[in-house]
Amino acid sequence: MVEAEFPHGYLQINDLYRWDSRFERETEFQPEVHAGKTRIQSRESVESELLEAVTEAGEPIKLLRAKVNLGIRIVFLESPEGTPTTLHLVEATFAVEYLVIREPSEEQLAQFCKWNCIHNVWPFWRQYVFDTLKSASLPVVAVPFFHQMGRAKSQRKKVTRSRKSLPKAQH
Numbered sequence: 001m002v003e004a005e006f007p008h009g010y011l012q013i014n015d016l017y018r019w020d021s022r023f024e025r026e027t028e029f030q031p032e033v034h035a036g037k038t039r040i041q042s043r044e045s046v047e048s049e050l051l052e053a054v055t056e057a058g059e060p061i062k063l064l065r066a067k068v069n070l071g072i073r074i075v076f077l078e079s080p081e082g083t084p085t086t087l088h089l090v091e092a093t094f095a096v097e098y099l100v101i102r103e104p105s106e107e108q109l110a111q112f113c114k115w116n117c118i119h120n121v122w123p124f125w126r127q128y129v130f131d132t133l134k135s136a137s138l139p140v141v142a143v144p145f146f147h148q149m150g151r152a153k154s155q156r157k158k159v160t161r162s163r164k165s166l167p168k169a170q171h
Helices: 106-135
Strands: 013-023 040-052 059-074 084-100
Touching: 013 040, 013 106, 040 106, 059 106, 084 106
Parallel strands: none
Antiparallel strands: 013 084, 040 059, 059 084
């Protein structure tokens, strides 16, 4: 019998939902004062647990529930006090549940939660930040794709010219 590759054959996504969320406005955003002088600080963490559940048909199943905690804080760098001042913050916890088909090892589970769970939640997080800031009449920050958050700046490459020309658009 051929062993299934992890995570395929081990876990199957079952549900994803917002567990809780928070928005705080510490001070009023003033474009003439704050624009161009702010930075985004971010955080992320994951808590996971294996649960025993029962299907509608009464069959016992195991679930992996990961609570992915994400947050951004917009800080003003040039405050009169000389320390960064928080302007506003957006935080949310998303729960993502997976049906456990085959129980992974602790090491596999840790790696899965660190990368896959956050990756599955990330589009919902980006949308939540956009919607929250937009509805609060604040400048919307672009939350980057997930894989870009952990990369060192020295690894990022700016494309200035492509070797292959794109076809010109026809009008």
